[in-house]
Amino acid sequence: MHETKSGASRALLRSGMTPAYFNERSRGHLPGLIGMIVDKIAQSLVRAHLVIRPELMAPNGFLHAGTVITLADTSCGYGTIAHLPEGSNGFTTIETKSNHLGTAGDGTIEVEARIVHAGRTTQVWDAQVGHRETGRPIALFRCTQMVLWPKAS
Numbered sequence: 355m356h357e358t359k360s361g362a363s364r365a366l367l368r369s370g371m372t373p374a375y376f377n378e379r380s381r382g383h384l385p386g387l388i389g390m391i392v393d394k395i396a397q398s399l400v401r402a403h404l405v406i407r408p409e410l411m412a413p414n415g416f417l418h419a420g421t422v423i424t425l426a427d428t429s430c431g432y433g434t435i436a437h438l439p440e441g442s443n444g445f446t447t448i449e450t451k452s453n454h455l456g457t458a459g460d461g462t463i464e465v466e467a468r469i470v471h472a473g474r475t476t477q478v479w480d481a482q483v484g485h486r487e488t489g490r491p492i493a494l495f496r497c498t499q500m501v502l503w504p505k506a507s
Contacts, residue, residue, distance in 0.1 A: 365472030367397045367401055371436035373381055383462040385428045385437045388421060392432060393464075400433040403486065405466035416457045417492070424485050426495035430479035434499045437472060439464040445477070449498040454493045465495075 373392040375423040380386035388410060394401040404410070404425055412418040426451060434445045467481040 365398065365437035365439070365469055367395070367436055368438065371395050376432045376435075379432075380428075384424060388424055390425055390428060392429075393469050395432070395436050398433075398437070398469040400436070400467040401465065402429045402432075402467075403462050405462050406458055406460050411459075415459070417459070417463070418471045419452070419454060419479060422454065422463065422493045423450070423495070425463060425465050426452065426467065426481040426483050426493065429465045430481055430495070430497045431499070433469060433479055435500075437469060437477065440500060441503065443504050444502040445499045446502060447497055448476075448484065448500045451459050451496045452459060453494045454487070455493060458485040458488075458490070458492060461488075463492055467495075470496075473501075477501065 373395055376392040376395065380390060389404045390402055391404065392402045402425060406417060409421050410418055410421040437447065463483055464486050465481050465483045467479050469477060471478040477499045479497050483492040483495065484490060485492055
């Protein structure tokens with residue numbers, strides 16, 4: 355297991371968290387509508403991609419920032435789900451940040467999301483989005499997730 359000072363090693367991959375599970379979960383929701391495909395779910399890692407098509411472009415002809423953010427944010431969210439602490443009942447995003455470094459007009463964009471911090475109440479994930487065919491970076495993304503726990507009765 356990858357050890358970090360921030361505690362990422364404490365988050366264990368939950369059973370049954372497979373690409374097929376998340377790809378089915380995406381169906382009929384925004385990730386499925388944009389064509390996101392989860393390729394890999396592993397300890398502290400999510401990889402996914404989507405093929406660029408005209409519907410994902412902004413009216414100015416560039417890849418829409420929302421497309422890039424959706425790919426990155428969903429990958430981090432799926433990573434959070436896959437690494438939720440035992441006894442928790444979900445999560446909610448409390449902060450996102452993206453730096454857009456480039457764009458693409460065709461081909462495939464892909465993301466690699468990695469856990470940076472896994473505490474009892476929060477997880478922090480970083481994601482890098484790039485253009486598969488050229489290797490050019492598209493965006494850097496970070497999100498903070500709040501882990502939700504059942505209310506005490």
